[in-house]
Amino acid sequence: KAGVTQTPRYLIKTRGQQVTLSCSPISGHRSVSWYQQTPGQGLQFLFEYFSETQRNKGNFPGRFSGRQFSNSRSEMNVSTLELGDSALYLCAIRDPLNNEQFFGPGTRLTVL
């Protein structure tokens, strides 16, 4: 069964800093999606990468960016952090047979 690891699991940053989060699909899936989860806005799509190319992008400012490497590992970067960026950032891979999305445990980012 497919799986996803995310690092770090917890992170505390201050306003104005930048942060990089990592997502590693265990089985080498080529499609990786990122979501932001907050109590107020719920689960919101950030972007999707497929074979190192960004295939879809959500409605987030340019401070949010990402990339995918040839081994399917993906990173997302948030620059000039704001308090409102505090959230659980989830990475997911999709099973092409049934569209099931496997989510990683997430990175809990706190911006002070």
Added chain:
Amino acid sequence: GQQVMQIPQYQHVQEGEDFTTYCNSSTTLSNIQWYKQRPGGHPVFLIQLVKSGEVKKQKRLTFQFGEAKKNSSLHITATQTTDVGTYFCAGPSAGGTSYGKLTFGQGTILTVHP
């Protein structure tokens, strides 16, 4: 843009009671998925519905997809404390080029009192 609305936002039940959450999309969906997120956890896929009017069952859980493919429901019979969590519906985002982009409902938080 596409919106997926879910009601109720919260549901408190006594163990053994039934529970239903409803999902409505502003656009017709090619499919709808349901996820469960336990407190402190991450969303876990439950099921995908594809056909108009489709009904699927998983033990005490019954999922329905509306005839117009714009609404769906999840019904749990005789809730147990293990059912506690947030239940989300999600559909492929309108205009998206792949199923990797989902629009999620706000979720229904279920608490079960023993």
